[in-house]
Amino acid sequence: MAAPMSNVDEIRDRVILGEFGVRNVHTTDYPGNYPGYDDTWDLEKFKKKFRIDMVQLDENNLEFDMIGIDAAVANAFRRILLAEVPTMAVEKVFIYNNTSIIQDEILAHRLGLIPIRADPRLFEFRNSGDEEGTEIDTIQLQLKVKCSRNPRAPKDSSDPRELYLNHMVYSKDMTWVPIGNQADVFAEAKIGPVHGDILLAQLRPGQELDIVMHCVKGIGKDHAKFSPVATASYRLLPEITLLQPIEGEKAERLKRCFSPGVIEVEDVGGKRVARVVNGRADTCSREVLRHEDLKNLVKLGRVRDHFIFSVESTGILPPEVLVSEAINVLIAKCQKFLSELDSAEMD
Amino acid sequence: MAGGDGDRKAVLEMVQADGADEGCVTFVLHEEDHTLGNSLRYMVMKNPDVEFCGYSITHPSESKINFRVQTRGGLPATEPLRKGLNDLTDVCQHVLHTFEARVKEFRDRQEEAME
Numbered sequence: 001m002a003a004p005m006s007n008v009d010e011i012r013d014r015v016i017l018g019e020f021g022v023r024n025v026h027t028t029d030y031p032g033n034y035p036g037y038d039d040t041w042d043l044e045k046f047k048k049k050f051r052i053d054m055v056q057l058d059e060n061n062l063e064f065d066m067i068g069i070d071a072a073v074a075n076a077f078r079r080i081l082l083a084e085v086p087t088m089a090v091e092k093v094f095i096y097n098n099t100s101i102i103q104d105e106i107l108a109h110r111l112g113l114i115p116i117r118a119d120p121r122l123f124e125f126r127n128s129g130d131e132e133g134t135e136i137d138t139i140q141l142q143l144k145v146k147c148s149r150n151p152r153a154p155k156d157s158s159d160p161r162e163l164y165l166n167h168m169v170y171s172k173d174m175t176w177v178p179i180g181n182q183a184d185v186f187a188e189a190k191i192g193p194v195h196g197d198i199l200l201a202q203l204r205p206g207q208e209l210d211i212v213m214h215c216v217k218g219i220g221k222d223h224a225k226f227s228p229v230a231t232a233s234y235r236l237l238p239e240i241t242l243l244q245p246i247e248g249e250k251a252e253r254l255k256r257c258f259s260p261g262v263i264e265v266e267d268v269g270g271k272r273v274a275r276v277v278n279g280r281a282d283t284c285s286r287e288v289l290r291h292e293d294l295k296n297l298v299k300l301g302r303v304r305d306h307f308i309f310s311v312e313s314t315g316i317l318p319p320e321v322l323v324s325e326a327i328n329v330l331i332a333k334c335q336k337f338l339s340e341l342d343s344a345e346m347d
Numbered sequence: 348m349a350g351g352d353g354d355r356k357a358v359l360e361m362v363q364a365d366g367a368d369e370g371c372v373t374f375v376l377h378e379e380d381h382t383l384g385n386s387l388r389y390m391v392m393k394n395p396d397v398e399f400c401g402y403s404i405t406h407p408s409e410s411k412i413n414f415r416v417q418t419r420g421g422l423p424a425t426e427p428l429r430k431g432l433n434d435l436t437d438v439c440q441h442v443l444h445t446f447e448a449r450v451k452e453f454r455d456r457q458e459e460a461m462e
Contacts, residue, residue: 031395041393043437052445054453064449066442072389073438079382320450327443333383334436337376340359341429 008034010301015236017300019289027070027304055308060230062311062319065237074234074307080326081232083220086125087316088118088139090213090225097210100169102201107211112225114171115194115314116141116215118186121325126216135180139191139215143174147203167203172196174213194315228322230312236302238282243297246274250294257288280308361425362413372424374414380404384412390438391431396422 010016012034016023031039049068056063066074093108100107118139126137133140147166160167171193178186201209220227240262246254251274255263264277284302289295313319360375376383384402391400399417416424 027389030392039393040395041390041434043434043441046438047441050441050445052442052449054449057450057453057457064446069438069442070389072386073435073442076382076386077442079380084382320446323446324443327439327446330383330386331436331439331443333379334387334432334439337359337383338429338432338436341425341432344359344361345425 008037012037013304014239014301015304017284017286017289017302019286019295024304027072049305057320060313060315060319062309062313062323064309066234066307066309068305069307070305071307074309076330077323077326078232078234078309080329081229081311081322082227084329085228085322085325086120086217086219087226087228087314088116088120088123088215088217089223090114090116090141091126091216091218092133092214094212094214095210096212097208099207100201100203100209101207107201107209110200111143111174111211111213112223114174114198115316116192117194117316118189118191118215119317120217122186123217125218133179133214133216135182135185137216138179139182140177140179141174141192141213141215142177143169143200143209143211143213145169145173145203146208147205149205164203164205168199169201169203169209170196171198171200173200177212228314228316229319230314232309232311232322234307234309236304237306237308238279238284239301239303240276240279240282241299241301242274242276243299246294246297247271250274250297253291254288254294254298257285257291257294259283259285368421369423369425370418370421372416374416374424374428375411376414377411379412380410384414387414387428387431387435390434391416391427393434394427394430396420397427400427 005014011024012029015025028034029037029039033039046068051065051067053065053067054063055065090111093111095104095108098104098107102110116139123139124137126133130137145166147164150163150165153162157163174193176191182191203209218226240258248271251263251265251272254274255265257263259282261278262276262282263274265272265274267273284300286300288298288300309323311319311323313322317325356377357375358377360377362373362375363369363371381404384404388400388402391397396419397416398419400415402412402414404412414428416427418424418427
């Protein structure tokens with residue numbers, strides 16, 4: 001059981017999940033708010049308290065704990081991950097021929113949403129009004145497919161996979177057409193769609209697609225297709241405190257009120273006693289507060305400055321690179337306004 | 348007092364009420380939203396020289412925020428803003444270094460486990 005907290009500390013450091021609402025939601029640790037506390041900004045104090053723990057990291061998924069930071073800053077990172085880390089995506093679609101049953105505009109929209117493997121850091125934003133594009137701001141892709149009958153199909157077959165050739169158009173059919181010196185510069189980059197198995201259209205004999213696409217650099221704020229993440233979210237660490245020992249049938253019922261693995265019932269001197277094993281796994285459903293006899297025996301809260309981040313990449317950049325890039329975007333914003341402030345002062 | 352030139356798009360403007368001193372200023376941050384607004388407000392509010400700090404988004408279809416700073420003791424409002432931006436940069440830098448160090452550690456540990 002956790003050490004008892006003073007009332008003031010609880011208001012400052014915990015979000016309380018009550019029966020009829022969530023209390024102490026807002027950050028209140030500003031200078032002047034609490035007598036006896038020094039809440040003035042202090043970088044050294046922050047550095048001492050701040051911690052990051054990696055939980056899981058693989059090709060596309062990242063989970064980590066960010067501890068000792070305010071929600072305002074953590075939320076800025078999350079928002080930047082979703083909307084302001086640039087990627088490359090199909091922006092212009094030149095349809096020379098489309099005799100399939102899927103309409104031009106639907107197909108163009110679908111092409112836009114396909115994640116394109118290309119490092120956006122190596123490209124520039126295209127200037128507004130620029131229709132042509134150059135090797136530094138544009139990737140050109142081509143999709144040229146024609147469906148035909150399969151001459152070797154069995155006579156009595158009715159399976160389209162045997163009857164036709166090229167009747168399924170997949171994202172892997174999008175081929176990269178280098179512009180200028182791109183063939184040399186990006187020789188090892190394998191530019192093209194991240195996933196080859198996205199179905200774009202189905203064709204029948206005689207139908208064809210002849211399309212050229214221009215991919216440009218952009219950000220999720222402008223269009224969701226530029227967002228580098230499938231999801232980027234955080235939650236606060238749940239904290240469950242048992243205010244007094246809970247035994248017997250009550251303990252079993254308490255266990256069922258929480259997500260599996262949160263509460264375990266243990267044998268202590270012949271008695272069945274409930275214990276909080278893993279508060280982190282809880283979904284904070286507050287089910288326990290519906291039980292009259294249990295609701296006053298537990299305290300449900302969340303740690304205000306403990307963020308469990310989860311970042312899932314679309315596969316264009318690894319998730320740990322995305323987080324680094326997001327932090328750099330926020331630094332760049334600050335620097336932009338600092339230099340603006342300096343030049344305003346010069347006038 | 349405007350921060351931007353006529354031909355270039357303004358990035359930062361300063362708006363003051365008539366007769367107000369330098370300590371009460373509304374900064375207009377163009378092309379910004381809650382991302383910078385809220386995190387910067389937090390850092391500025393952590394400054395004891397600041398009496399009030401808040402921001403609002405003028406309209407959903409306008410991409411700018413009004414960032415209001417009022418200071419104590421006649422300190423020019425640009426000072427806490429500058430300090431806030433610097434503090435936020437320091438925080439980001441520390442988070443970035445910590446994050447990259449932890450990623451590297453995690454990778455090394457994974458490689459050890461593989462061997």
